[in-house]
Amino acid sequence: QVQLVESGGGLVQPGGSLRLSCAASESIFKRYTMGWYRQAPGKQRELVASITIRGNTDYADSVKGRFTISRDNAKNTVHLQMNSLKPEDTAVYYCNYNFLGLPYWGQGTQVTVSS
Numbered sequence: 001q002v003q004l005v006e007s008g009g010g011l012v013q014p015g016g017s018l019r020l021s022c023a024a025s026e027s028i029f030k031r032y033t034m035g036w037y038r039q040a041p042g043k044q045r046e047l048v049a050s051i052t053i054r055g056n057t058d059y060a061d062s063v064k065g066r067f068t069i070s071r072d073n074a075k076n077t078v079h080l081q082m083n084s085l086k087p088e089d090t091a092v093y094y095c096n097y098n099f100l101g102l103p104y105w106g107q108g109t110q111v112t113v114s115s
Helices: none
Strands: 004-007 010-012 018-024 035-038 044-053 057-059 066-070 076-080 090-100 102-105 108-113
Touching: 004 090, 018 057, 018 090, 018 108, 035 066, 035 076, 044 066, 044 076, 057 066
Parallel strands: 010 108
Antiparallel strands: 004 018, 018 076, 035 044, 035 090, 044 057, 066 076, 090 102, 090 108
């Protein structure tokens, strides 16, 4: 059963912008903190940003001031607005929530920042 569906990745030039979206089932969206992670080739998956059900946000230092995470409560969707993209932002981006200490992931969406 697919519960997290990401979209919005693609190829963008350095300095450009992309918006990622993660559609979740209502039962997940309304109960859990949602997060965006990313994994670059040869590197570990890392937390990019998270947002609680109350809307409190947290960001990795590397994306502060450039990325914004938000929740659309009407559509059960979490967005990640990414501005001033850099080549080092290139990765597969995953939507996430945790339940009883276990992580659950979407299928991932590729973001490539290159000229």
